[in-house]
Amino acid sequence: MTTPQNQMDSTPLILLTGASGYVGGRLLHLLEAEGYRVRCLARRPEVLKSKVGLSTEVVAGDVLNGPSLDAALKGVRVAFYLVHSMGADESFEQADRIAAQNFGQAAKAAGVERIIYLGGLASDTEALSPHLRSRREVGQILRDSTVPVLEFRASIIIGSGSLSFEMIRSLVDRLPIMITPKWVKMPAQPIAIDDVLSYLMASLSLPIEQCRIYEIGGEDQMSYADIMRVYARQRGMRCRMIPVPVLTPFLSSLWLGFITPLYARIGRKLVASIVHTTVVRDTSALTVFAVRPIGVEAAVHRALRSDEERFATTRWSDALSSSGLQFPIEPSGKFGRSWGGVKFGSRLVDSRTIRVDIAPALAFRAIEKIGGDTGWYAWNWLWKLRGAIDLLVGGVGVRRGRTSPTTLHIGDALDFWRVEVIEPNHRLRLLAEMKLPGRAWLEFEVTADGTSSIIRQTAIFDPVGLWGLAYWYCIYPLHQLIFRDMLDGIARAALREGA
Numbered sequence: 001m002t003t004p005q006n007q008m009d010s011t012p013l014i015l016l017t018g019a020s021g022y023v024g025g026r027l028l029h030l031l032e033a034e035g036y037r038v039r040c041l042a043r044r045p046e047v048l049k050s051k052v053g054l055s056t057e058v059v060a061g062d063v064l065n066g067p068s069l070d071a072a073l074k075g076v077r078v079a080f081y082l083v084h085s086m087g088a089d090e091s092f093e094q095a096d097r098i099a100a101q102n103f104g105q106a107a108k109a110a111g112v113e114r115i116i117y118l119g120g121l122a123s124d125t126e127a128l129s130p131h132l133r134s135r136r137e138v139g140q141i142l143r144d145s146t147v148p149v150l151e152f153r154a155s156i157i158i159g160s161g162s163l164s165f166e167m168i169r170s171l172v173d174r175l176p177i178m179i180t181p182k183w184v185k186m187p188a189q190p191i192a193i194d195d196v197l198s199y200l201m202a203s204l205s206l207p208i209e210q211c212r213i214y215e216i217g218g219e220d221q222m223s224y225a226d227i228m229r230v231y232a233r234q235r236g237m238r239c240r241m242i243p244v245p246v247l248t249p250f251l252s253s254l255w256l257g258f259i260t261p262l263y264a265r266i267g268r269k270l271v272a273s274i275v276h277t278t279v280v281r282d283t284s285a286l287t288v289f290a291v292r293p294i295g296v297e298a299a300v301h302r303a304l305r306s307d308e309e310r311f312a313t314t315r316w317s318d319a320l321s322s323s324g325l326q327f328p329i330e331p332s333g334k335f336g337r338s339w340g341g342v343k344f345g346s347r348l349v350d351s352r353t354i355r356v357d358i359a360p361a362l363a364f365r366a367i368e369k370i371g372g373d374t375g376w377y378a379w380n381w382l383w384k385l386r387g388a389i390d391l392l393v394g395g396v397g398v399r400r401g402r403t404s405p406t407t408l409h410i411g412d413a414l415d416f417w418r419v420e421v422i423e424p425n426h427r428l429r430l431l432a433e434m435k436l437p438g439r440a441w442l443e444f445e446v447t448a449d450g451t452s453s454i455i456r457q458t459a460i461f462d463p464v465g466l467w468g469l470a471y472w473y474c475i476y477p478l479h480q481l482i483f484r485d486m487l488d489g490i491a492r493a494a495l496r497e498g499a
Contacts, residue, residue, distance in 0.1 A: 013075050014204075015112075017041045017063065017103075018082030019048055020411065022162060023118060026193065027080065027200055032056060034201070041072045047411030063099035066106060073110035078204060079103075081117045081142060084135070093134045100138040104145025114148045114211055116203050118196070121153040121189070121215055121278045132276060139213070148211040150203050152196070152285075155217050155278035156227070158299040159193025160306035168224065172232045177240045184225040184241070189217030189279045192299035198291045210288060217280040219295035230300050348472050350483055351458040354491045358498035360446045361425045363453040365406075366493035367444045368428065371414045372402035377489025379482050383415075386434070390416055395435035417442065436461075438468035444490075455494070457487045 014031060018024035019040040031038050032053040039057040042048045048058045061068040063083050073079065083099055084092075107115055120135040122128055128136065139151045156164045171178060199216055222230075225241060232239035285291070294302075356363050370376060376383050387398030398415040402408070408428065412419040417430035425446065432440035441460045446453050459479065463469045 011035065011037050012077035013037045013039060015039050015041060015073060015076040015079040016082070017080060018084075019052075021082060022159075023157070023193070023196060023200075024080070024082040025051070027082070027197055028052065028056070030197055030201055036204075039072065039076065041069075044411065047409075050409045063103050064095065066102035069102060069106035070110070073106050073112060076107075076110060077113045079107055079112050079115050080200070081115050081138075084138070093130055093137075096134045096138050097141065100141035104142045104147060107147045108145045112147055114150060114208060115142050115145075116200060117142055117149055117151045118200070119151055119153045121155045121217065121280065122276045123281075128276065148208050150206065150211040151213045152199055152203070153213060153215045154191055154196055155188045155280075156190040156224070157193055157196055158190050158218075158227070158296065158303055160303045162193060162303075164190075164224075165300075165303050168228050168231055172228050172235070172237060172239055176238065177242065180225065180241045180243050182243070182245060184228075185223045185243070187221055187223060187277045187279050189221050190227060190296050190299065191216055191218040192294050192302060194302065195291060195293040195299075199285070199289060202289050202291060206288070213282075214285040214288065215280040215282045216285050216291075216293070218293045218299060220297075221279050222296060227296055227300070230296050234297075234300055234304060348461045348463065349458060350479055351456065352483065352487055353454055353456045354487050355449065355452050355454055356491045356494045357452045358494055359451075360448050360453045362498040363455055363494040364425045364428075364444075364446045365497045366490055367446070367455070368408055368422075369406055369493075370428075370490070371417070373405060376486055377493060378485035382478070382482060387416060390434040393435045396433050436468075437465070437471050438463040453494075455487065455490060457483065457490070459483060 014036050016024060016028055016031065016038055017040075019028045020042065028038065028040065028051075032055070037055070038052075039059060040048055040052060041061045041063075042058055043060070043062050045058045045060050052058060059072045061072040063069065081100075081103060083103075084096060104115070117139055119139050120132045122132045122136075135153075139149065142151075143149045158165050195218065196216070199214075228241075229239050384398060391397040396416050400413045400415060402414045403412055408414065408419050408422055410419055410422055413433075414430060416432065416434040418433050419428070420431040420441070421427060421429040421443075427443070427445045429441055429443040432442070439462050441458075443456075443458045443460065445456045445458075447456075448454075461468075461472050463472055
């Protein structure tokens, strides 16, 4: 008799890239639920290991490092390519090009039978934005490898936690009357995230000879303005818009940065893509696949219901690539000394301790709740001001919040930080993702001292050149105030946990 393990060993091995992203994270859960053998490629395997099933393999590799892909693709029959560099700096097109070339060549050498790729929908007759142009180019580069490629091209994706849905929700919820640029009226064909996933899953069983480009969209064709009206109606709100012709993509991105969770760098690329018509012209996907996409009303309803049930299993801002930071995160516990070839100077450190008369586990519970709705235990308005300044200069700001109000995992986004190290009941280290002339960490350690606990809070800054040193010493007086009061606030919160 064949055992479940024997059955799993006989199924094709699937490589999933982008498993920490919005679409990839959800696809991972579906593949696991259907019993597929899955291997995930990750620059930081420890970020994914806590989020995958017991049978899923996580291997280290980077699409920008060709040799690192050889071991990851060994024995793979099908590869999902869900990688893009939209969150990176202005060189993202070159990064996407190199990544696709590396992956295509490695997939061919490994004997991969098909690559499944999710790209962007746009007209073939328009001059495309850099983002959409890059998505098209990536698909072509993968096809040039001679490995059969099944490419889906999708318009706006609607789902709890998706970039477009979060933007729409924030605009409608916060602005009873909004000034809108021309791009909100551009025709699109939104598609629900569940339908995108259905297409991706169905592509696994499609005959090789049918691997080609498929345009996919929902039941309705409508603009961002129409979607905002649908959202407002389902939320029992009114949505008034005053159109203006003068909001450029740059000004629109700043506007979005103030009002929505989108930060300016992402906003510019998104708006530049929205100015194009993104409707399905080739409807062959409806003939080839059994998927019947739902309309916008149903998609928005489903996204709202998922939010209410706290079921946003992935968010666009949780992906490591969303920060745009190009230096590596080092999980070894050591603070790195270089970033993109730039050597850092001597580390600048602010460290202080406090004793609390409770057990370490209770003290750490307060630390693990930091950020998001809980805040930073002191001077929250200054943290928000720092987030607003960060948005202005193209950073991530603090509106990402946190995925869970009580627990953290390695790789989680936390306001404008990222969880780099977490040791239960002992240590939490956060890496700063705000714009800085250097890089920074904030670390908390709890150690037992008899029946009490010692909480150590340490801020570390590696400055780049004179600007980095000037930044640190200019805000040094504020740091003294904020870090002192934050530690006191953590101690008070810890005592409440033990009460």
